[in-house]
């Protein structure tokens with residue numbers, strides 16, 4: 046369970062988050078939508094402590110994230126970065142098994158490799174990719190390796206930053222199903238950022254829309270089409286006309 | 294005029310602030326020295342990258358410098374009929390000063406730049422953030438192995454550089470200047486003191502530490518984008534070179550002014 050209250054963050058003079066309030070119940074899949082540059086990535090980086098908030102509080106299972114022991118805290122999380130963020134000095138399988146090769150979750154190398162290959166299979170990559178280096182993969186393949194790495198240690202809380210951008214529609218469907226599966230079967234709590242409306246419908250239990258530094262609307266995915274909020278309506282229909290300004 | 298002074302003052306303040314941040318960074322690096330987990334694999338890779346693969350460039354630098362040194366001392370010494378001191382001066386010049394400084398500067402060029410560019414690229418592509426989310430402390434995983442490896446391996450590189458530099462002098466002296474091969478070597482060995490060699494290796498350790506530390510610090514502090522990586526690399530190499538030369542002066546002062 047993640048609760049965010051009054052979260053603010055600026056970069057220079059630019060106020061990106063202006064008081065975000067968001068609640069993600071345990072074992073649910075929350076999808077965050079919102080225009081490009083509205084601070085969605087910054088929002089999840091704040092939860093992980095990668096970006097320090099200017100104000101507001103974030104609690105996970107009732108504990109303030111700034112006061113918990115970092116290692117134990119982070120061991121519960123998995124994160125897919127928007128750009129993949131694969132370690133380009135390591136082959137694909139060592140990227141996926143990174144957590145399993147060192148630290149508290151350490152396992153024997155052959156076992157870690159077997160798990161990595163299994164996770165790669167789940168994101169639609171064959172065992173032949175295991176020994177390639179990230180630079181030898183296409184953008185969409187890198188994204189999927191990043192996804193495999195995020196789920197490798199079976200975390201309780203997973204963040205996906207645009208998991209399906211750069212993927213073909215079929216692969217995007219596979220990934221959507223995978224995320225749904227992780228939430229329903231493993232009981233994980235997930236926050237997914239996406240611009241892809243078919244993803245939203247496939248993944249989300251709840252949806253939140255970030256606009257102008259605040260959560261504009263949040264509610265169950267089933268109410269997305271009938272919520273009556275003009276901002277949400279404009280966003281999901283991808284219409285250039287509406288309250289959201291499009292600079293041209 | 295005041296604009297110029299203001300710019301100067303701003304740079305000075307900026308440098309002081311950077312020194313403070315570097316001091317904190319150093320403290321953090323040492324803080325990880327005794328606290329597990331350790332990453333032996335990263336350490337081994339760093340040893341290989343910084344030490345082993347630097348051998349060719351260190352050897353070439355030292356060889357040519359030793360040769361040139363012999364020629365200069367011979368022609369300079371000829372002015373007061375002291376040509377015979379070539380072996381002694383080459384030995385002392387190489388071991389006390391040129392060996393550590395040149396190897397240090399070559400390491401700043403080769404190792405500091407590559408560390409800074411690598412870590413800065415990791416930073417701008419969010420790999421550092423990814424490390425954190427994978428419960429791995431970037432200071433422990435990236436900085437400590439490199440700094441430790443450089444500090445330990447640089448004395449070895451300096452020793453190799455010293456020997457090859459002296460051999461360069463020996464080659465030139467025996468082939469071109471008519472020195473007796475065994476006599477030259479005997480003079481070198483007899484003349485050098487343990488103190489010379491010890492100070493040389495100690496300088497090496499300090500320079501290696503500075504070179505790797507600057508690479509890591511500037512890499513970690515990199516701004517976003519390709520320009521950030523470029524700036525981090527440039528800053529790291531310049532800082533490493535200047536600090537190595539400054540440290541060399543202070544160490545020489547400490548070791549030899551008595």
Ligand SMILES: Nc1ncnc2c1ncn2[C@@H]1O[C@H](COP(=O)(O)OP(=O)(O)OP(=O)(O)O)[C@@H](O)[C@H]1O
Pocket residue numbers: 056061079080081082083084085086087088127
């Ligand atoms: N480290 C940083 N330094 C300066 N500005 C930043 C930094 N990180 C984010 N920003 C700014 O914060 C704003 C929000 O960035 P963020 O990456 O969260 O957008 P986003 O909603 O994820 O957009 P997209 O959908 O395009 O990924 C952007 O305007 C960006 O310029």
Ligand SMILES: [Mg+2]
Pocket residue numbers: 085086087127206
């Ligand atoms: Mg983003």
